[in-house]
Amino acid sequence: MTTVSWRQRLADNGQATGVCVILLALVCLGLIRYDNFGSAYNLSSFLNYNAMFVLISLGMCLVIITGGIDLSVGTVAALSSVTAAYVSPYGLVPALLAGLATGLAAGLVNAVMITRLHIPPFIATLASLLAAKGTALIISGNQTVPVDWASGFTRLGMESIGGLLPWSFAITLVVGAGLWWLLEQRPIGRTMLAVGDNEEAAHLMGLPARKAKTLAYLISGGCAGLAGVFLASGFGAGQPLEGLGWELTAIAAVVVGGTLLTGGKGSLVATLIGALMLGLIFNLLNFENGLGTFNLSAYWQMVIRGAFLFVVIAIQVQITRTRNTG
Incomplete structure (x- = not known):
């Protein structure tokens, strides 16, 4: 048992290290090729x-580790943004709590459908995706909902610590550590x-x-x-209207990080690095567009994201088959 555990831990660390090496390579490429990349x-x-x-x-990583899937994360985020915007006149903390409570409520609905009603995760979270999308459009009147700028709510998403580390990412790191x-x-x-x-x-x-x-x-809903x-x-x-395709981005980051889609194995650290790596790829594409080498619209970026997800899953399936037959 000790040997298996040691090998498993070494494999997990190797996956995280591999993703980190790719991330660093992309950063080096950006620093060398683009003038303002390191600004x-x-x-x-x-x-x-x-x-x-x-x-x-x-x-998403935690959900997939349990052998499930959560297709509703994108539309739940959109619904939570609308809820937070409506509550923003009351201040930063009430708006934050309102958005968080909306996500937790959606997560609880998913959990009840899956664990109590025994509905397959794919079907349950697909239903939640549609319900959250419809609810967001109904309560917003199919319009963006402006926030109250005077309440200080926008500081969370627009200000940084020391002008470098955004508050949003600092909070994300704390959540990730927890x-x-x-x-x-x-x-x-x-x-x-x-x-x-x-x-x-x-x-x-x-x-x-x-x-x-x-x-x-x-947790996924939160x-x-x-x-x-x-x-x-x-x-x-x-x-x-936001959130379309966010679930695919999350799944791609989780899979890139080495988490098995069948569950039972995964790394939050590698998932975090994988998400940053995917984001960095599109950041580099935006810089390349600025150079005029080519011009990829947001639609082409969706195509690239889907193709990337397909390749990564295909590689993971092949590795899994090799291990099972080896």
Whole structure:
């Protein structure tokens, strides 16, 4: 048992190291090729924008570790941004709590459907995706909802610590550290891994499998809700039409980080690095557009993201087959 655990930990560290090496290589490429790539403005803007995607990727990682999926994170973030915008006249903290509560409520609905009603995660979260999207459009009147600029709510998404580290990303790092502690140091984290590996065996062992899955979906919803708060604060308005495809970005980051789509194995650290790597690829493409080498619209970026996800999953499937037959 000790040898297997040691090998597993070494493999996980190797995955995180590999993703980190790619990230550093992309950073070096950007610093060499583009004049303003290393500027404080670009770094702060990059971290501020990608804080949302890092958050939903971390939540998605826990869900996938349990063997599930959460397709609702993007539209839940959009709904939470609308909720936070409506509450923003009452101040930063009430708006933040409103957005977070919206995400947690969506996560609880997903958890109940999956753990109590035994609806497959794909179907349950797809239903939540549609419901959240419709609710956001109804309460916003299919319009962006402006925030109250005088309440200080926009400071969360527009200001930085020392002009370099955005508050949104600093909070994301704190959330990430807490989730890492939960997964790696607490019994409930080991239960999540056990559920993803073999849920029936986890039940027979007396592990709180239902509690672990419920917590995973609650965290995923909470992360999406907080991402929605960052969205409203950073753009100055609730965005009911945002969130399309965010779930694919999160899944891609999780898979790039080495988490198995079948569950039972995953790394939050590698997921965080994977999310930043994906964000950096599109940051580099934007700089390349500025040079006039080519001109890729946002639609082409969606195509690239989908193709990238397909390639990564195909590689993961092949590696899994090789290990199972080896």
